[in-house]
Amino acid sequence: MAISAPEATTAETPAARPFGPAAALACRECGERYELGPRFACEFCFGPLEVAYEFGAVTRERIAEGPNNIWRYAPLLPVPGNVAELPNMNPGLTPLVRADRLAAELGMEALHVKDDSGNPTHSFKDRVVAMAVEAARNFGFTTLSCSSTGNLAGAVGAASARAGFRSCVFIPAGLEEAKVVMAAVYGGRLVAIDGTYDDVNRFCSELIGDPAGEGWGFVNVNLRPYYAEGSKTLAYEIAEQLGWRLPEQIVIPIASGSQLTKIDKGFRELIALGLVEDRPYRVFGAQASGCSPVARAYEEGHDVIQPVKPDTIAKSLAIGNPADGPYVLDVCRRTGGAVGRVGDDEVVDSIALLARTEGVFAETAGGVTTGVLRKLLAEGAIDPGKETVVLNTGDGLKTLNAVDAGVTATIRPSLDAFREAGLD
Amino acid sequence: MAISAPEATTAETPAARPFGPAAALACRECGERYELGPRFACEFCFGPLEVAYEFGAVTRERIAEGPNNIWRYAPLLPVPGNVAELPNMNPGLTPLVRADRLAAELGMEALHVKDDSGNPTHSFKDRVVAMAVEAARNFGFTTLSCSSTGNLAGAVGAASARAGFRSCVFIPAGLEEAKVVMAAVYGGRLVAIDGTYDDVNRFCSELIGDPAGEGWGFVNVNLRPYYAEGSKTLAYEIAEQLGWRLPEQIVIPIASGSQLTKIDKGFRELIALGLVEDRPYRVFGAQASGCSPVARAYEEGHDVIQPVKPDTIAKSLAIGNPADGPYVLDVCRRTGGAVGRVGDDEVVDSIALLARTEGVFAETAGGVTTGVLRKLLAEGAIDPGKETVVLNTGDGLKTLNAVDAGVTATIRPSLDAFREAGLD
Numbered sequence: 001m002a003i004s005a006p007e008a009t010t011a012e013t014p015a016a017r018p019f020g021p022a023a024a025l026a027c028r029e030c031g032e033r034y035e036l037g038p039r040f041a042c043e044f045c046f047g048p049l050e051v052a053y054e055f056g057a058v059t060r061e062r063i064a065e066g067p068n069n070i071w072r073y074a075p076l077l078p079v080p081g082n083v084a085e086l087p088n089m090n091p092g093l094t095p096l097v098r099a100d101r102l103a104a105e106l107g108m109e110a111l112h113v114k115d116d117s118g119n120p121t122h123s124f125k126d127r128v129v130a131m132a133v134e135a136a137r138n139f140g141f142t143t144l145s146c147s148s149t150g151n152l153a154g155a156v157g158a159a160s161a162r163a164g165f166r167s168c169v170f171i172p173a174g175l176e177e178a179k180v181v182m183a184a185v186y187g188g189r190l191v192a193i194d195g196t197y198d199d200v201n202r203f204c205s206e207l208i209g210d211p212a213g214e215g216w217g218f219v220n221v222n223l224r225p226y227y228a229e230g231s232k233t234l235a236y237e238i239a240e241q242l243g244w245r246l247p248e249q250i251v252i253p254i255a256s257g258s259q260l261t262k263i264d265k266g267f268r269e270l271i272a273l274g275l276v277e278d279r280p281y282r283v284f285g286a287q288a289s290g291c292s293p294v295a296r297a298y299e300e301g302h303d304v305i306q307p308v309k310p311d312t313i314a315k316s317l318a319i320g321n322p323a324d325g326p327y328v329l330d331v332c333r334r335t336g337g338a339v340g341r342v343g344d345d346e347v348v349d350s351i352a353l354l355a356r357t358e359g360v361f362a363e364t365a366g367g368v369t370t371g372v373l374r375k376l377l378a379e380g381a382i383d384p385g386k387e388t389v390v391l392n393t394g395d396g397l398k399t400l401n402a403v404d405a406g407v408t409a410t411i412r413p414s415l416d417a418f419r420e421a422g423l424d
Numbered sequence: 425m426a427i428s429a430p431e432a433t434t435a436e437t438p439a440a441r442p443f444g445p446a447a448a449l450a451c452r453e454c455g456e457r458y459e460l461g462p463r464f465a466c467e468f469c470f471g472p473l474e475v476a477y478e479f480g481a482v483t484r485e486r487i488a489e490g491p492n493n494i495w496r497y498a499p500l501l502p503v504p505g506n507v508a509e510l511p512n513m514n515p516g517l518t519p520l521v522r523a524d525r526l527a528a529e530l531g532m533e534a535l536h537v538k539d540d541s542g543n544p545t546h547s548f549k550d551r552v553v554a555m556a557v558e559a560a561r562n563f564g565f566t567t568l569s570c571s572s573t574g575n576l577a578g579a580v581g582a583a584s585a586r587a588g589f590r591s592c593v594f595i596p597a598g599l600e601e602a603k604v605v606m607a608a609v610y611g612g613r614l615v616a617i618d619g620t621y622d623d624v625n626r627f628c629s630e631l632i633g634d635p636a637g638e639g640w641g642f643v644n645v646n647l648r649p650y651y652a653e654g655s656k657t658l659a660y661e662i663a664e665q666l667g668w669r670l671p672e673q674i675v676i677p678i679a680s681g682s683q684l685t686k687i688d689k690g691f692r693e694l695i696a697l698g699l700v701e702d703r704p705y706r707v708f709g710a711q712a713s714g715c716s717p718v719a720r721a722y723e724e725g726h727d728v729i730q731p732v733k734p735d736t737i738a739k740s741l742a743i744g745n746p747a748d749g750p751y752v753l754d755v756c757r758r759t760g761g762a763v764g765r766v767g768d769d770e771v772v773d774s775i776a777l778l779a780r781t782e783g784v785f786a787e788t789a790g791g792v793t794t795g796v797l798r799k800l801l802a803e804g805a806i807d808p809g810k811e812t813v814v815l816n817t818g819d820g821l822k823t824l825n826a827v828d829a830g831v832t833a834t835i836r837p838s839l840d841a842f843r844e845a846g847l848d
Contacts, residue, residue, distance in 0.1 A: 068492050068517060089783060090519060093492060095544070100511065101588065118542055120519070120783070122821070158783030164525065168847070173834055178602070178821055184829035185820060187780035191847060192834040203837040210839055212848035356611035359513060359544070359582030396609065397546070397602055397821040405608035410597055410616040413627040415634055423592070423615060424636035 018138040021056060022078035025049040025225050028327070036078070038139045038222045048323070049225045051078045058273055060244055063236075068093050070127060070233040076269060077233070078226050079134045087163045088133050089155075091126035092233050094118035096241035096389070102357040102370075106377055110387040112247070114238055115360050121158045121182065122395035123151035123316070123363070124259065128230035129159045132219035135226035136165065141217035143168060144188075145207075147200040149255065149316045150179030151363075151394055156219055157186035168216070170200050175315060178398040196310060198321050220256075231259040235266025238389055239276050246270070246281045248386035251373045253365045253393055254285045254294050254339070255317045257324030264331045283331050284382065285339040286372035288312035288347060288364070294325045298339035303329060313344045313402050314364040316394055338381045342371035350374065351396065351403055363399040366392030442562040445480065446502035449473040449649050452751070460502070462563045462646045472747070473649045475502045482697050484668055487660075492517050494551060494657040500693060501657070502650050503558045511587045512557050513579075515550035516657055518542035520665035520813070525781040526794075530801055534811040536671070538662055539784050545582045545606065546819035547575035547740070547787070548683065552654035553583045556643035559650035560589065565641035567592060568612075569631075571624040573679070573740045574603030575787075575818055580643055581610035592640070594624045599739060602822040620734060622745050644680075655683040659690025662813055663700050670694070670705045672810035675797045677789045677817055678709045678718050678763070679741045681748030688755045707755050708806065709763040710796035712736035712771060712788070718749045722763035727753060737768045737826050738788040740818055762805045766795035774798065775820065775827055787818030788826050 025034040029047025040049055058075045066072030070092030071084040084090070095115045103111035119126040129152070136144055143166040146156050153169040160167035167188030171180070172195060184190045193200045204221055207213040219227045239246055246267055252260040264283055270276045287295045290312025293305045305325035310318035322328070332339050342350070347367035354360050354370050362370070373390050376382040396403065411417040418424060449458040453471025464473055482499045490496030494516030495508040508514070519539050527535035543550040553576070560568055567590040570580050577593040584591035591612030595604070596619060608614045617624045628645055631637040643651045663670055670691055676684040688707055694700045711719045714736025717729045729749035734742035746752070756763050766774070771791035778784050778794050786794070797814050800806040820827065835841040842848060 069519075087522075087524065095493075095514060097586075098511075101586070115544075118544065120539075120542065121785070122546070122819075158779075158785070160783070161780055162521075162525070162783035171831075178824060180831060181824050181827060181829050182785060182821065184831065185776070185779045185785050185827055186783055187776070189832045189847070190830070191842075191845075192831045193837045194834065195837045199837040203839075203842075206839055207842065212839070212842065352609070352611070355582075355609045356585055359584070359586035359610055361545070361582070361606060361609050395546075395821070397606065397819070400602060400605050403605060403609055405605050406614070407595075407604060407608065407616045408613045410618065413617045413619045413623040415627075415630055415636070418615075418627075418631065418636065421615075423613070 018080050019078045020080055021053045021075060022051045023054045024052045026052040038217065040222055040224045051225050051229050055273060058275065060275060063240065070130060070230070073233055073236045076236065078131065078229055083134060086134070086137070088130050089120045089126050089159050089162055091119040091130055093237060096238060097358055097360060099358050102354065105353070105357055106374060106384070108377070108384040108388060112389045113354070113358060113360055114234065114389055114391050116391065116393045117362070117395035121154040122398065123155065124231070124234065124393040125151045125155035127233050128227045129155040129219055131230040132217065132223040132227040133159050133163050135223045136217035137163070139217065141215055142166060143216045144219060145169060145204070145216045146219045147197065147204045148183070149197050149318055150175045150183070150398065151316050152220065153183035153190065154179060157183050157188050160188055161186040170204060172197050172200050176399055176401065178400065182398070197319055228258045228262055231262035232266035232269070234259070234391070235263045236270065239267070239270050244276050246276050246279060247389040249282045249284065249382055249388040251284045251286055251369045251388070251390040253317055253369050253391060254287050254322060254328055255319045257294060257322045257328040260285055261324050261327045261331055264335070281335060282337040283335045284337040284372065284376060285328050285332050286369045287339065287341045288314035288317055288368050289341045289343045291318045291320060292341040293320065294322060294328050295339045295341035297325065298329060298332065313399070314347055314368050316363060316365045317368060338376060340372040340376045340381070342368060342375055346371040346375070348402060354392070360392060361396035362392040363394030363396050364402050365394050367402070442504050443502045444504055445477045445499060446475045447478045448476045450476040462641065464646055464648045475649050475653050479697060482699065484699060487664065494554060494654070497657055497660045500660065502555065502653055507558060510558070510561070512554050513544045513550050513583050513586055515543040515554055517661060520662060521782055521784060523782050526778065529777070529781055530798060530808070532801070532808040532812060536813045537778070537782060537784055538658065538813055538815050540815065540817045541786070541819040545578040546822065547579065548655070548658065548817040549575045549579035551657050552651045553579040553643055555654040556641065556647040556651040557583050557587050559647045560641035561587070563641065565639055566590060567640045568643060569593060569628070569640045570643045571621065571628045572607070573621050573742055574599045574607070574822065575740050576644065577607035577614065578603060581607050581612050584612055585610040594628055596621050596624050600823055600825065602824065606822070621743055652682045652686055655686035656690035656693070658683070658815070659687040660694065663691070663694050668700050670700050670703060671813040673706045673708065673806055673812040675708045675710055675793045675812070675814040677741055677793050677815060678711050678746065678752055679743045681718060681746045681752040684709055685748050685751045685755055688759070705759060706761040707759045708761045708796065708800060709752050709756050710793045711763065711765045712738035712741055712792050713765045713767045715742045715744060716765040717744065718746060718752050719763045719765035721749065722753060722756065737823070738771055738792050740787060740789045741792060762800060764796035764800045764805070766792060766799055770795040770799070772826060778816070779820070784816060785820030786816040787820055787823045789818050790816030791826070
């Protein structure tokens with residue numbers, strides 16, 4: 001099945017190319033190329049496949065004329081030129097919040113929060129699922145599936161409903177109530193697995209080879225090469241929202257590690273295409289101490305990730321055996337960044353800090369990135385004088401139990417009661 | 425304090441005009457005009473005050489060049505020309521979802537869902553609070569306050585954090601947990617009142633005349649004329665997102681009724697400014713049966729609203745004595761629309777319908793509008809052949825208990841268990 005020359009590039013018009021500028025799948029390890037198809041591992045070396053492109057001319061002006069969502073970057077993604085007209089959740093162009101009050105509290109000069117809770121199901125997962133939906137449509141799949149720590153389940157459920165797919169998603173038992181309800185409300189099947197996320201993931205790999213899984217697109221398994229490209233849109237948006245400029249430092253959460261590596265890929269594409277100036281940027285990864293295999297490998301100077309059994313409130317980052325861990329280490333080391341970790345108490349503190357200073361109610365993953373930002377500033381790894389972006393990839397409404405917030409007082413509706421409670 | 429000629433219009437540059445194109449406050453009943461200030465009721469007839477404008481030239485092109493939020497419509501709002509540079513939540517430009525699958529199920533030809541759950545705190549309230557923040561800044565208030573059924577509390581908390589105000593918000597005891605946590609997490613004071621929303625509202629009116637409330641901007645009391653204008657942005661966005669065209673029919677929830685009357689005001693402004701073609705549109709109001717004083721008045725042909733004690737799961741619409749009820753009746757009758765109501769069971773059904781067909785997880789208020797759409801279609805009041813917009817003004821994550829959704833099954837991570845559960 002390996003091919004020597006990309007095939008899709010011979011089609012004439014963008015609309016006739018179901019994967020747009022995507023030319024082939026290429027093995028990240030050995031470089032072997034494959035036709036665009038529902039495959040994810042190299043037949044020769046078992047390395048992960050990713051999308052290789054042959055980009056046409058892409059200009060800032062053309063992007064600016066596009067829709068107010070990720071499809072403005074369609075010429076940089078494995079999607080057809082008419083993607084904006086197809087039924088999809090159309091996520092993206094979430095706010096890049098100029099975080100002056102948080103910056104002041106941290107002693108920083110220029111800080112922004114990329115707040116992905118503004119996506120349709122309130123996490124960055126809508127970006128990756130939007131790609132998987134287009135790939136599934138192209139491959140003729142009729143059911144969408146995934147293994148999920150919660151946010152992905154909701155994103156797949158919603159996108160399946162909008163685009164007219166059946167869905168069956170798998171989660172570890174014991175997730176936050178909000179994530180369970182949100183995954184189920186769209187009417188697809190939701191199956192809880194007694195085990196960790198890594199158990200769920202292994203089960204999905206089995207199911208994919210079984211007749212029961214025929215016709216199913218597992219967004220983060222057999223559609224993973226397409227799916228993962230969705231994270232590049234975070235890079236494009238941040239650059240465009242900064243006025244077509246790369247940030248000097250960026251703090252990104254690590255679950256599987258895919259998001260971090262794809263943001264780096266996105267930045268490098270923008271440089272290669274001449275859309276931004278080629279200047280250094282440093283990438284920092286963030287984990288919760290209760291699930292920090294990448295941070296530990298970074299600290300110990302290892303290249304190999306030792307899997308762990310997760311124990312943290314940051315369930316959306318609780319992947320004990322992160323597939324892209326080694327590539328994360330590469331990116332952070334190459335760009336002069338680092339990988340940091342914070343305990344659950346610091347996660348909770350940091351959620352409150354972000355809420356109190358910027359009015360952004362982050363889920364635990366946003367507490368992890370904000371906490372690691374604070375920690376790496378204190379350690380001197382992050383420069384307070386350089387323009388920095390920190391990611392919030394999810395929504396506090398989905399991890400309500402992580403925060404301790406409630407009413408100040410309950411009173412009768414009278415001025416006397418107001419004074420008696422010492423509220424005046 | 426009444427003035428005969430507007431004062432603010434004499435300033436030379438937009439930046440020098442803290443209220444932009446706003447020229448005065450005018451009594452909705454007797455037309456008496458007042459200087460722009462923190463006042464909300466006419467001194468002569470006690471009628472509500474609203475903002476009167478002297479618009480300059482406004483073009484579609486200038487709007488398109490603006491930011492991807494409500495501030496693109498700054499030339500139509502009581503805000504300074506440089507508003508986009510000030511610390512604010514910058515809500516708006518939420519998705520207008522082309523709801524083809526829901527339309528098919530309802531037998532309609534062209535239906536769109538305006539999904540305001542995409543706002544920063546996931547309800548339309550971010551729009552109105554954004555206006556109140558600018559007014560509070562201009563008037564030198566240091567604390568933001570409100571009476572709230574829940575969504576407003578979160579919006580005021582977040583905006584106060586972002587813009588650097590203290591906050592103290594008042595809610596009826598017994599609100600949904602998510603709304604309570606979201607109102608408290610931003611660090612301001614949150615006071616629960618033993619009573620209904622109407623009790624909370626009365627208490628706030630008392631507090632405003634008391635020394636304890638000095639320096640406080642109550643966004644929906646003494647800042648109400650500015651605050652309420654934020655709902656006009658829904659009208660502007662819908663028209664722009666339809667390609668600068670008014671919808672033929674629109675279904676809007678009724679709480680105080682302000683949103684509905686301001687959307688109508690926004691449509692009329694667009695016509696007057698030549699930004700859209702002047703063609704008829706019909707406005708439909710939606711209430712939950714357990715709090716439907718406006719629907720009842722409509723059905724009975726009355727002009728006066730008889731207050732009720734709310735009893736519905738649609739708590740964000742549970743205002744038993746809606747201030748703008750009579751104006752809602754005017755708009756719905758003038759445009760050839762209607763006011764409908766549905767019971768709580770239909771609200772729950774309609775939340776599921778919207779989620780299942782379009783991947784939009786609405787709060788109960790969105791179940792009310794979708795339910796009323798369905799009901800008025802069945803009754804023949806809404807024409808299935810005309811282009812229609814239905815509003816979802818809040819987020820299902822805030823009213824989780826309203827829906828009955830959970831896992832299909834819990835299994836061990838094995839194909840055998842998958843088959844035993846009948847999932848294959």
